[in-house]
Amino acid sequence: MKRSSLLSWLITTLVAGVSTLTIGEINGDRFLSPYNGQDVSNVTGIVTAKGPDGLWVRSVRKGCDRRVSDAVYIYGPALSKNASISTGDVIVLSGTVSEYRSNKDYLYMTEITSPKVAAILEHGKEVAPKVIGKDTYSPPTVHYTSLDEGDVFAVPNNNSLVSVVNPVLEPEKYGLDFWESLSGQLVTLKSPRAIGRPNQYGDTWVVTADSEELISVLDSNPEGIVIGSPLDGSKNPTDTKLGDTLEDITGVVYQAFGFYRMLPLTKITVLSSQEPVLPPPTSLASDGICSGLTIGSYNIENFWPGDTAHVQAVAQHIVEYLKNPDLVFLQEVQDDNGETNDGTRGHRIQLHLRRARQQQRRRRPGGNIRTAYLFRRDVLALRDPNAADSTTANEVLPGGSLKYNPGLIDPSNAAFANSRKPLAAAWQTLDGNDTFYTVNVHWGSKGGSSSIHGDARPPVNGGVEDRIAQAEVTADFIAAILAEDPEAHIISSGDFNEYPFVKPITDFESRSQMEDLDVVAGIDALERYSYLYDMNTQELDHMFVSPALAKTKPQFEHIHVNTWIAYDDMVSDHDPSVAKMNLCKY
Ligand SMILES: *[C@@H]1O[C@H](CO)[C@@H](O)[C@H](O)[C@H]1NC(C)=O
Ligand SMILES: *[C@@H]1O[C@H](CO)[C@@H](O)[C@H](O)[C@H]1NC(C)=O
Ligand SMILES: *[C@@H]1O[C@H](CO)[C@@H](O)[C@H](O)[C@H]1NC(C)=O
Ligand SMILES: *[C@@H]1O[C@H](CO)[C@@H](O)[C@H](O)[C@H]1NC(C)=O
DSSP states (O other): OOOOOOOHHHHHHHHHEEESHHHHHHHTSSSSSSSTOOEEEEEEEEEEEEEEEEEEEEEOOOOOOSSSEEEEEEOOOOHHHTOOOOTTTTEEEEEEEEESSSSSSSSOOEEEEEEEEEEEESOOOOOOOOETTTTTTOOOSSSSSSGGGTTTTOOOOOOOEEHHHBBBOOOOTTTTHHHHHHOOEEEEEEEEOOOOOOTTTEEEEEETTOSSSSSSOOOOTTEEEOOOOOOOOOOOOSSSTTTTOOOOOOEEEEEEEOOOOEESSSOOOOOEOOSSSSOOOOOOOOOOSSEEEEEEEEEEEEOOOOOHHHHHHHHHHHIISSSSOOOOEEEEOOOTTTTTTTTOOOOOSSSSSSTOOOOOOOSTTOOEEEEEEOOOOTTTEEEOBBBBTOOOOOOOOSSSSSSSSSSEESTTTTGGGOOOOEEEEEEEEETOEEEEEEEEOOOOOOOOOOOOTEEEEOOOOHHHHHHHHHHHHHHHHHHHHHOOOTTEEEEEEEOOOOOOOTTHHHHHHHHHHOOOOHHHTTGGGOOOSSEEEETEEEEEEEEEHHHHHHHOEEEEEOTTTTTTOOGOOSOOOOOOEEEEEEOOOO
């Protein structure tokens, strides 16, 4: 190299930083750019889309490494508002490579900031979107990242951070890698289907129609993607429903609020919805005698007598959809004055367990949500009623009967601090005085969980340690009844706030010997859900039966009366379930 050209190279390099990188080189084949923080110049690309705060460019020449995105977001509100730059322009720009996230628990997105356009080389180039699954790998359907080591729900979680390990992308295998390899790209999603409900902004989770896992949590759906705010300022509908078929969606792949997302060029359009809109009522009707009694379970979401419309809607569900079960396990029953925090903890409605008041976790300040039973006095009675107060622990007596009926399980145990205590009761059927036991559960919530698309791997499962401790205490109480009477009929149901395959539930089953009624009754895997969250229909609510009851061929149904409909029409955020079983003891 001649001195003069060496000098000019040095000057160029010093002045402009790293110059003449392709967009692919800027992105690299990992999550983080190898050029993070460096100035780049002479970056050339076609403008594929414009948004309110920036625009997206793609290399003129197609990249050949499918792990590497050849498109990138250019953050610059002034640039995006510059009317002389349009989609289809080939521009040359300089700026700073930057990894951006708005929260430390999210993944970073590579972008170029402080952009300056040096030249517009061409106008009106065609920008064909990449068709997902055709011009790209198919979205992986099982795993999110190698860092989850095969189990996105493993406990303990948060063992590593994507931003620290920064693995080489394997987009054919892992969902996060797949979306990262398309970061900044203009893509088309063909024949998408809604797999959740939009949030208040109209952000809607979708999956491509050829995905097999429409409504299963078993592999937690890495092929799902959220459709965010349209780039043209239009608004996505907020009443999209689970299973709706949508028009093809074209947009850019982006990262915000903890999730990969597509920002569509314009609002999404619903083509058709599932029929019927509401599920049929349960087919399980009580026979009114011990050989065929029905048991419901329902989290009735911050229920209180003052909200007449909600009370009537819940009652309508119980009467029409659950067909008036003989016994209903309720969760989230507030005190008489609802959310008014004046020390009141009673409730006027005849739940028959008024004295089982609890120092409850205040999910809503002052609400004191707790579990309760609703039962038919013409079919059932509490066996030797003798209610404990809110601080007295129930006990299993020799022979298996309960010291208090009903009574809370170990209410002062640290496992239940700031949470709901399980309520144990013993019942007798009026036709034959057959005894059975129930444990009504509302374990601690998943609040504090990190995004399934987030930095921590496996993602933080909020409150899981509490639920593991709660599972032990709940299971040990049930195991104590079974130790006294291995043939005891026991039902434990409620909102366990955990999936059936995650440690709190698997621990509960193995310690208590209780059997999951989904398994006992052979419920189809795709039917096992009671809740919608992000891309996953999921099962937080369960019913478990003791071994002797499992042998009597109980039936079970989840009634998707809340998950199938739009937000505004929901009565609760959970679906109820109903079972029919033979509770004749001998
Ligand atoms: C800018 O990039 C073009 C190719 O896109 C190249 O021909 C040119 O030499 C580069 N200029 C500088 C100053 O690096
Ligand atoms: C808009 O972009 C053109 C082309 O780069 C540039 O000449 C012009 O100064 C820009 N306008 C503004 C207001 O930045
Ligand atoms: C995960 O662990 C790291 C420490 O390795 C910590 O900095 C981070 O806050 C944790 N993430 C969450 C969501 O708790
Ligand atoms: C049920 O038990 C009560 C006493 O608790 C007894 O009076 C009654 O006869 C019993 N009924 C039947 C059907 O066994």
